[in-house]
Amino acid sequence: VDFLCGFLTYKIVRLKYPEGNKPIFAFLAVILSPTVIYNSALWGQCDSIYTTGLIACIYFLCIQKEIPALLSFGVGLSFKLQAMFLAPLLLIFLVKKKIHWYYLLLIPAVYIIAVLPPWLMGRPIQELLLIYFSQANKYKELAKGAPNIYQWIPNNFYNIVVPIGLTLTVSAIFLLAYLVYKSKLKITQDRLIHLATISVLFMPYILPKMHERYFYPADILSIIFAFYFPRYFWVAIVVQMASFFSYLGTPILIQLFSVPLGFALWFVVRKCDLIYPKLNFREYVPKG
Template sequence: MSKRKAFVNFVKAENIFFMVAVTVLAMAVRLRFFGYISSDYRQFLSGWFELLRQNGGLSAVGINFGDYTPAYYYLLALLTYLPFSGLHLIKALSCAGDVAAAYYVFRIVDRKYGEFWGEIAYAVTLFLPSVILNSAVWAQCDSIYTAALLACICYLMEDRQYLAVTAFSIALAFKLQAVFLAPFLFVLLLKGRIKARCLLIPPLVYVISILPAAVMGRNFWELLTVYFRQSQEYNELTMNLPNLFTWFPADAPESVGRAAVLAAGALVLFTFAYLCAQKFRITDEMLVSLALFYVMLLPYFLPFMHERYWYPADLLSLVFAFYFPEKFYVPVITVMSSVYAYSRFLFGFRFISMKLFSVLMLFNLIWVAIHIIYRIRDGSDWKVMRRGWTD
C-alpha cells in the first residue's frame, strides 16, 4: 500500500471515529432528558404505544386510533416488542431520526467542502438545541420526516431525481408538514430538473404506506383522507409559532384563516412566476437556497401553524450557513425562534414577546429571498466571485 493511500485511509478512519464519538456524546446528552414527560406524550403518544403493545404490536395497526398516518404507527408497533418503557422507546426512535438527519446534513455539506466540514456540520446538527428538545424532551418525530426531506435535497444534488422524489414521498407519508418543500420541487419540475413522470411517485408511495393498515382492517378511504381531517382540527391562527399571525388577535374569525391560506397560495404562485421568468443555473448553492426559502415561507404566511413547523428550516438554515458562512445569522435567528417557541409550550416561558421573533424571522425570510435574487441576477457562480458579491 502506498503512503498516500495509507494516509487517506487513516484520515477516513479518523473521521469515522470522530462521528461515532460525537454520536455517542449526543445520545448521552439526550439520555439526561429521557425522563421528561410532555403533555403530548401523556395525551397521545403513551396511549397509542400502549394500545399497540397490548394488542400484539404489528397486528394492531388495523385498529383505528390517533390522527397520524400509519407509517409512524408501524415504527411504534415494531418498538413494542422491546422490553423497555414506551417513553424511552419513542424518544429513542426520534433520536435515531436525529442521527439520520445529521447524516444527510453531513453529506450535503461534505459535497461542497470534502473532509472536515461535513463532520463539523454533523456534530452541530446533533447538538442543535431545537433538535434535542424535539426528540429527547418532547418525544416528537419531526427529525424522521426532515431526514427524508434532507435526503431529497442530497439526491437532487447528485442528479438522482427519482430517488429524491421518493425520499420526499416518504417524508410526506409520515407528516403533512413535508409539503412545505413541495413548492421547491415544483419549481424544479417547471425548470426541467425533475421529470413530470415523477409526479406519480408521491401518491404511489402514500398508497403503499397505508396498505398494511388497510389490509389489517382500517378503512381505506379514512386512511387516504387522514391529512384532510388533520387540517380541520385546529382553528387558532397560530399555536406558538412566531409567524405573521402572531400579530393577529387570538379571537380572529375563521374567515381570516381561510383568506390567509388563499393569500399564501397566491404568494407561492407569484414566486413560481418570478422564478420561471428567470434564467439561472440550478447549482447546489441554488438548491439549498430555494429549499430553505420555501420551508421558511410557508410556515410564516400560513395560519394554524404549530411550534415545531420550522424544524426543517432549522436544519436547512444550518446547511445554508455552511454554504454561505457570512450568513451565519440565518440559523442563529431560526433556531432561537424555534427554541423559544418550544420553551413556551414545554416549560411555559413567556419572557420575550413572540412578535420580536416574528420580526426577526421576517428579516430572515426577506434576506434569503434577496440572496436568491442576487444569485439569479449574477447568472453564474464565477460572476459572483469576480464581482465580489457577499455570496
C-alpha cells in the same frame, strides 16, 4: 433518526467541501441543535422522521437523482403533511424541467404503499386517504406557538384570516415559481440550497394554523444554509433562537422572535439572485 438526518446533512455539506472538517461540524450542529434535542429527546416528537425524508430529497436533487428524491419526499409526506413545506422547491424543479412530471406519481404511490398495513389491519381506507384533511380542522387557532406573522393577529379573526392566509401562501408559491422560471440563471447546487431554505422557511411563516414544531425543517436547512453561505451564518442563529424560544412556550417571546425571523426570511429571499438577478451589461453593449 436524528443521526440519519445529521448524516444526510454531512453528505450535502460534503458536496460543497470535498475536503476538510466542515461536513463533520455540520453533522454535530444538527444533532446538538437545541430544537432537535427538544423535539426528539425531551418532547418525544417525530418531526425528525419526515424532515429526514426532506433532507434526503434535497441531497438526491443535488446529485441529480430525481427518482430517489421524489421517493424520499413521498416517505416524508407519508409521515406528516408538513413535508409539503418543500413543495415549492419541487414546483420550481418542475417548471425548470429538472424533474419529469410523470415521476411525481411516485409521491402518491409511496403514500398508498405506506397506508396498506393499517388498511389490512382493519382501518377504513377512506379514513387513511383523507386523514390529513381531518387533521387540518382539529385546531381553531391562527398560530399554536409558531413564531410567524399570525402572532400579531387576534384569534377572533380566525374565520376571516385563514382563507386569506391560504390564498396568500398559494399565490406566493406560484409567484416564486414564476420568477424562477423567468430567470435565465441555472439552478446550481448553491441556488438549490438557497431555494430549499426559502421554501421551508416561508411556508410555515405565512401559513396559518402552524405549531412551533413546524419550523423543524427550517432549523435543519438553516444549518446547511450557514455552511453553504458562511457570511450569512447569522440566519441560522436567528432561526434556531426563534424555534428554541417557541418550544419554551413563552407567548411574549414567541411574538417578539417572529420579527427577526421575518427579517431573516426577507433577507434570504432578497439575496436569492434567481429572483433578483444581476444584470449582465454586456448584453446591452452594441456590437461593432
